[in-house]
Amino acid sequence: MHQHMPSLGRAQPRRSPWRDLSLSTLVAGLVAVLIGYGSSAVIIFQAAEAAGATRAQTGSWMWALGIGAGLTSLSLSWRYRVPVLTAWSTPGAALLATSLPGIPMDEAIGAFLFSSALITLCGITGLFEALVRRIPAALSAALLAGVLLRFGLETFAAVERDWRLPLAMLLAYGLGRRLAPRYAIVLVLLTGVGLAAALGQLDLAGIGLTPTWPVFTAPSFAPATLVGVGLPLFVVTMTTQNLPGTAVLQAAGYRPPSSPLIGWTGAASLALAPFGGFALNLAAISAAVCLGREAHEDPARRYTAGMTAGIGYLLLGVFGTTVTALFAAFPAALITALAGLALLGTIGNGLAGAMADARQRDAAVVTFLCTASGVSLLGIGAAFWGLVAGLAMLGLTIRRASGA
Template identity: 80%
Template sequence: MSHPPLIQGRDASVGRSVWRDISLSSVTAGLVAVLIGYGSSAVIIFQAAEAAGASEAQIGSWLWALGIGMGLTSLGLSLRYRMPVLTAWSTPGAALLATSLPGVPMAQAIGAFLFSAALITLCGITGLFGALVKRIPASLAAALLAGVLLRFGMDLFVALEQQWLLPLAMLTTYALSRRLIPRYAIVAVLLVGVGVAVGQGQLSLAGVGLTPTVPVFTAPEFALSTLIGIGIPLFVVTMATQNLPGIAVLRAAGYSAPSSPLIGWTGAATLALAPFGGYALNLAAISAAVCMGREAHEDPARRYTAGVAAGVGYLIMGIFGATVTALFAAFPAPLIMALAGLALLGTIGNGLAGAVEDASQRDAAVVTFLFTASGVTLLGIGAAFWGLLAGMAMLGIGNARRRR
């Protein structure tokens, strides 16, 4: 299989004019990427913030911080390197938080966000990114991801107990859309879900207005159990399942991506925005792919303008994070459960496939998956950390046996 030649990013000082390079197709691609990013996983951010006991104002602040962070980094990095560099919030990280944060004070959660961001920034600045994450076998990282997300996939069917028509309509839409319009499947699911909810009188948007968000600052507290149980798994999940695919997507599209600076900037942005709820920013993969094809622009050297358009779109969404919060607060619970489950269905499947692909690591991966999915807490530390530790230990024992 041949790969496209690598496109070297231009320095902004010698780059071409954005106004000359931009096109309707690149702007459309950027805005579609924003729509896919929010439509597929904003609901999971909402659940993660609620798990931390966040008020409606704090949930709006989370979405403000994430939107502003994604907007500034996507806009700045795309202009700096003249390639479509999109960032995103860590969807698996949000899922991890939704299962790990109940009972954890908000201040300690913010401390864990800062700790994870510091580790990511350090990896980017020192160039340790590749070396550190590669020490974690891909099968165990995939198993960790699948274990964290399992509950969301099951909630899709749990929602059938509460109301069968809404999740069933959304599931049917997902199946048809994956065949006919796979890129917009989750957007179609969201639209159908909202339509059914409105038809049944379960959704009222009377109290939703276009309101700018006022960010809420939370002073961090650092508790060792929270740093280990939440901060480290958040770092691992973000690096292994988000940043690595993000770099891979850029290079697969033919762009010579400078991985360390990109990782460093996402970590630094998270450090700045964590006290406002910006728990983890990383390189985008799925939404970024929308901006890297011929649909964005025939000329690969001009596709960076799609990243610029996406950055502007994220900034607007961040400024009106309170409106997004009010919108999702108006959704009925079965709609949110079904939407989250369907949005993560492909990720769960990929995680399970990656976990069991290598037969020599399969037992260790299954232990990681089951331990993580169990949700147990030991010594005040969550299941994701123990699942990874148990899998690494089992893999080490198996490797030692084979060497003998």
């Protein structure tokens, strides 16, 4: 794939988003936003509740995260002409849900600022990019496949709970891939929403269009909270979000400079932390929707999917609480099947890339299995440990091969 994209990852001002935009990239961006909100909004609410947030503050958290993800996705995708999607740290939100009870809101905001400052520092100094350059392509592809595997599995597991939506959407995907591959996910989305409405599974009652207003909270910096909350939030965001997010881009053949991406997401988090933007980072799962052939046959035009997602996040940020309620109205089977089918091609490409080089195959399999297992050690997620295990196996097998 790389030989077809020699300039991807660099600024290409001659390309016009208006000319490069297509229906398929538009839908890919919107599906990415749908997956982002549908899969993790409830965890953000739990984290805000753990911090003792009022209803207005909870809405402000959703506003800050939506605005931050929107601005960074839109601007970075346009700047580098690469589908760069950002998002909030879902593992970070899960961490906060368990670690914030009993901690005052102002101290929590101080921890958010501390974590964001560390992320920004990693981007400015280039430490993160130096690390990423040492990751072999096969392990990046295996990491991608491992991160996304559970979404493919859950598509078929959903059949056990309610077979109608997943099977109808799978049928729509197959027909779409045969008749109009670029618009297969469009057909999947329309089929899912239409069938859910016909089955009476869309509950839109009581949903009103109300803008969300940001609430500023002045931070305070308690050493115990900075170490107990801010430092783990930084580690979790970098290892389980930014690392896979970079791997997803690399596995798709894109090579934007990692340091500016990390630096800008950290800076955006710094600006929005007092309003509840606890951590912004490179997206992995939702980004994968915009990186494959389903988004567009031409890899150089897929950046418009990232820009579309950015605009979607901005709109949803303004109407944060309203839109979250809207996504909650969709049945779980629809969200699950949509995510799995939208990522099907990307999972396949990741597996193909991981297995392509026989010399790295053992290490890639170890990375894939460890990442897919979901194991968590020392508070650090499976993506990090999968990469560590794969690199260790690669070192052992290379030595064995050279010594044979």
